[in-house]
Structures are given as C-alpha cells and as structure tokens.
Amino acid sequence: MVGAFHGHAHNWKCQLDWHPMYIQGTGHTEGEGCEHIFSALNDLARGTCHASWFHRHQAIKEHFAFWNENKYEALTRFIRNHYKEAWEAVRTLSAELRIIKTTLQVTDEDFIRFHAEERAYFVSLKQPRAQDQLQRRYVEALDELEECKLQWNTAHEATNHSFTSIPIGDLITFSKTLTQACVRLDTTYLMLQNAQALAGQLQAQIGLEQPWKVDGEEYLQFKQDVLMGKYYCVLDELECLVVMRLFELSNLNMLGTGN
Template identity: 50%
Template sequence: MVGTFHGHAHNRMCQLDWHPQYIQGTGHTEGEGCEHIFAASNELARSTRHATSFHRHQAIEQHFAFWDADKYAALSKYLRTHFDEAIRAISSLTFELDIVKKEFNLIEDDFIRFHADERKYLADLKQPALHDQLLIRYTQILDELEVYRTEWDSAREAANNALSEVPTGNLQELAIAIKWSRVRVDTAYAKLQHAETHTSNMEMRLGIQPRWEISSEEYKRYKTEATMVKYRAALDDLERLVVMQLFELSKMAMSGTGRSSVGSFQ
C-alpha cells in the first residue's frame, strides 16, 4: 500500500493498485503512521545534534517512551472519536451514494467494474503492440537515414568548395583542405553506412519490401503514432509534476494561492 501522503506522486496505474482509497478494508486509514512519528520526533534534532552518543540515545529513548505512554493514555478517546467519525461518515456517505446510484442508475457492482475497466484501459495503453513499436522505430530510423544522407551530401559539397577556394600553387593549404575534407566526408559516409545497415536489418525483421518513402501513407501513419507516444509521455510527466507541486503547496498551507498570484501579475 502506498500512503496517501506520497500517493499523488505515483502514476494513476500505481494508485489504482496500491492507493488506500482502492484497497478494501483500509477505511479512513491514510497509511502514513510512520510520518506521524517522524513529525513528532523531528524536534529531537535540535537537542541531539551536538550531544554525545550516550545522551543522544537517552533523549531518543525517553522521547519514544513518553510517546508510547501518551498514546496509550489517549487510546480510549482515540478509539471513541474515530468510531463516532466512522458512524457519521457511513451515514452521510451512504445517503450521498444512494442519490448518485439512483441518478445514474448504478448498482454496487458497477463501482467495482469501473475500477477494473480503468485499470484494464491503462494497462492496454501502457505499451503499444510489439509490431507497432518496431514500425514506430522503423520510421525513426528512416528519419535518421535521411539526416545522415543529407550530412553526407553536405560534406561532399563542402569538400568540393574547400578545394576550389584554395589559391593555386599553395600546396600546404591544399594538403590541409584535402585532409579535413576527407575526414568530414569519411565520417559522414560511415554514419550513412551504419544507418543503411540498421535500416536494412529492420526491414528484414519486419518483412518490409520495398523501403517506405517519406511521403508514403504507412510512414505518415506511424510517424504520427511516434509523435503521439512522445506527447503522452510528456503529458504524463507534466501531470506528475503539477500534482507533486500542488501537493507540496498543500503541505505548506499554500494551496489555492496560484490563481491569486496569477491575477496579481495581470
């Protein structure tokens, strides 16, 4: 189970599996018992930071001894308070749930089905089919091949221009120009050959013959799909970052301040 304190930083699929809201029997438990203990023990840092090892252990031991005693003394009140809260929650939420069920013509099993349907939907979206992944990769390889072919053409053209710009009779500059032109052309050609080999291997694996043209319908289809894959990944990252930021603001009691801040700049 992932505690509610950290649950919002997890992706939706993880929340559906491990968030207390979707685990039967958790009730109002937030799953952050350790965080309560840590929050109370943080004050020990001031007094134990420069203490000796003996006094540090003594302070920590006394703190948790008093913690246990206080919690045990308040246990009856704690149980009674939470029992009353549970009774009130059951009464009010049952009434609200009955209204929702009546309005949308739902039964109890529908809520379980909604959870299962959402989980299945996200699981199916997790990764495209293997064949589609290879075709998406194939379009990316074709793009890389086109880039390397352009680089090779540019390298050859630059080499011809460099040789023509060398003054006649200047053998030293001519030798330097030939050297650098050869390096650039050889490097560009090696990249092009590697891309050609990679493309041919992928075509053999996928059984593609002849090679897709950049303007073909197949290429456009999987090029669009490749763009959508990047878009979905970016959208997931954006959602995660926004939720994490909102949760951090809520921890600092600053939630809801974004709108007023934006308005002050307008």
C-alpha cells in the same frame, strides 16, 4: 500498498490495485510513515554529517529516544483527533454519497462493479502487434537516417568552405582545420553508417523488398502512429506531474493559493 504520496506516480492500473484510496480498510491511512521519519531526520543530518563517529551515533540515538517519548506522549491526542476527523468524514461524506446515489440511480454494489470493470479494462489492454512495433521503429530509423544524411552533407559542405578562408602558406592553421574537419567527417559518417545499418536491419525483419520512401503512403501511416504514441506519453507524464503537484499542495494545505 503504495504510499499515497508516491502512488500517483504509478500508472492507473497499479493505483487501482495498490493505492490506499482503493484498498478497503485503509481509511485515512497514507502509508508514508517512513517519509515522516525521514523528514524529521533532515535537520539532524546537518550536524551529524560533520560529527565524529561517537557523536554521530549519540545524536541519532538521542534523537530517536526523544522521538519515541514525544510520540508516546502525544498518542492519546493523536488517536482522539483522528477519531474525530474520521467520524466527521463519515458523517459528511455519507450524506453526500446518499445524494450522489439518488441522483445517479446507483447503489453500493455499482461502485464495486465500476472499480472491477475499470481494472478489467486495463488488464485487457494489450501491446501492439510485434509487426506494428517493428514498422513504427522502422519509421523512426528512417527519420534518424535522414537526420544523419543532413548532418553528413552539412559537415561535407563546411569542410569545403573551411579551407577557403585560410591564408596561403599558413600551414599551422591549415593543419588544425584539417584535423577538425577529419574528426567531424569521421563522426558524422560513422553515425550515417550506423543509421543505415539499423534501417536495413529493420527492413529485413519486416520483410520489405524495397525501403519505404520518406513521405510515402506507408511511411506517413505509421509516422502518424509514432507521433500519437509520443503525444500520449507526454500527456501521461503531464497528468502524473499535475496530480503529484496537487497532492503535495493538498498535504501542505496550500490548494487554491496560486502556487
């Protein structure tokens, strides 16, 4: 089981298998017992990080001794409160569930089937063909190559113009400018060579006799796939962050406060 607090950071297929919301018998268990202990230790860390070895161990021992006594003392109240909470949830949610089942014309078996079908759908998803992945990577390599060509041309032009403003006879400035220009040219040329080598290697793996032209038909086709793939990745990250934020606000009883 993945803790409820961290579960929404996992992909949806993982949540269907391991999130406590989908595991029968977990009830309101959040699976974040360690996080509660770590949270209580935060205040203790402020003092122990500057304490001696003896006082550090003494403080930690006393902290957990008090922790155990405090939890044991509050155990009956904890069980009673959670029992009342669970009973109230069963009472109210059962009534709501009956209305939903009547409205949608579904049964308890349908919910189990929906969950199984959703899991089967994600299991059935496959990675794109290796050839398609190579072609998409080839498009990215062509974009990198064009960017390196632009940087190389910019560095070349900047080098030509950098010497025009140097006064005649100023050898120190000339030497310094020459060194900087050489470093910039060498760096951009090395990047250009690496980009050309990568594009050529991918071209050979794909089996192309001629390289694709930027803005050509094949390039534009897979360029769209690359952009959509990046777009979907951004959407997944955004959804993950939003759900995690909502879950944090829910735990803090701050939903609807505008935070």
